[in-house]
Amino acid sequence: MWIWRNLLFALDSAWQNFWRNAAVSMAAVLSITLILLLAGVSLLVGHALGQVLDTYQQRVSVLTISVADDTPMAAAYDFADQLRARPGVVSVRFVTKDEELSRFSADPRNQQLLEQLEGNPVPAKLEVRVAALSDIGPVDAFARQWRGVDRTDPTDYQGDFVGNMLRLRTWLTIAGLGLLAVLTVASVVIVMNTIRTAVYHRRQEIEVMKLVGATEWFVRGPFVLEGVMTGLIAAGLALGILVAAYRPFVHAFQSALFFVPLTYDPRFVPVLGSDLLTAGTLLGALGSYIGVRRFVRL
């Protein structure tokens, strides 16, 4: 019961204090809203990029292994089974020489070449689909060691493209984490200084509280709640702006850059919402916690 009473007291104090220092509180809310907007935009860009990468990944995550003409069919099937047993391999399909020739013939650019050739010069293939782009390298190395592989042109995949995509994703993740760290520090400093101002405004009240026997956390509680309140209001504002702008922005982007497969994903909105609200709460709590630990002592 007393916990409930203390919580009500802390909430009431935090709410009153938020509005009593309305100018400082609103400045903090707006600053953190901007920071969370930046964080939200980077989350959305990250998600959009992820969507684009996934689309490209589906296209390039296939490795083709050329089978030498003298390799017995049984050995090829046996190797296909070995590939299927490898982690990261989603599917393996055997393409016969005839099937591959008809696929080759279907391309009009190859017609002139086909007229000059006799028999079937194209090798049979094993088409290996992998789960992640990073799985292609090991599968390629494994295939090149197989006796039945065609030594003139053992494997084929878009190696450079795959490598570049993997590097891009790594660099974007590092840049995102760096940006996140900078934004976190900035938010914590802003909340900390807001709390410092609030502590200064309420110094009389704090002094009386201490002298009549309030516990340290009874005095600190309202300030931490005020920080959480600041973070939550800022997160709500940032979320509202992002949700309102997301769909129109994607539509505008699609009409300007139609070749980039970017789509509006409504399933990402709740994820964005929970991420921003959690971030706002944690940033507010962390900033105010550090603030009260520094400025409110018995």
Next chain:
Amino acid sequence: MVIAPDFGPPSVISFEHVWKTYPNGTDALRDVCLSVPAGDFVFLVGPSGAGKSTLVRLLIREERPTRGSLVVHGHDLGTMGRRRLPWLRRTVGLVFQDFKLLPRLTVLENVMFALRVLGRPGRAVERHAREALETVGLGGMARQYPCELSGGEQQRVAIARALVHRPRLIVADEPTGNLDPVTAWEIMQLLLAINADGATVLMATHNRDIVDLVRRRVVAIERGTVVRDDRSGTYHVDLAEPAVRAR
């Protein structure tokens, strides 16, 4: 030799060879020895800068003693951790020269505030606060704000706030310092009544008239040292009528 057992009231405050040295090297208190039994009324007198305020700050553990032992209500304040401080302060009622009332709260809310921060239930808080205001004679002013009251009335509110959680010790630092003589005497009467009800009172003061009129225990401090401890004393040493020494 037969040592007679001491059946006197237990000490509420006990200073044993207490020193307080500030970081700049100033000795604010030097080898203070002082014992205040339960139910006592003690005037702490001395010139400005003598160490009275330091002694009061030590009593509420705003400062720690540098050396020696200081025990209040059985708690050694030299070794007491920060977490236990609130429980010490709940046993002490504090009254200050500048009242320390919260200007945006009414008289009743100011007194209730002291109980609310202790997490007491709402209805009991209001009942106890009204009782405390009745005790100091301000029952009819509950809804007024501190700025609407005279200095004496504000000090009464501060005393009501100090009393409301029923402390066993009242520490008053210059409670009559900002008041005219008549109002100061009214406040003094109030503190004496509280003492008569069983609370121990320690009052730091410069008010010579009151000390000389009331004739209670007087502890005089000069340059951080207790120079006089009279059981029924005056503000200055009374040469014509030597006071009975308490120690």
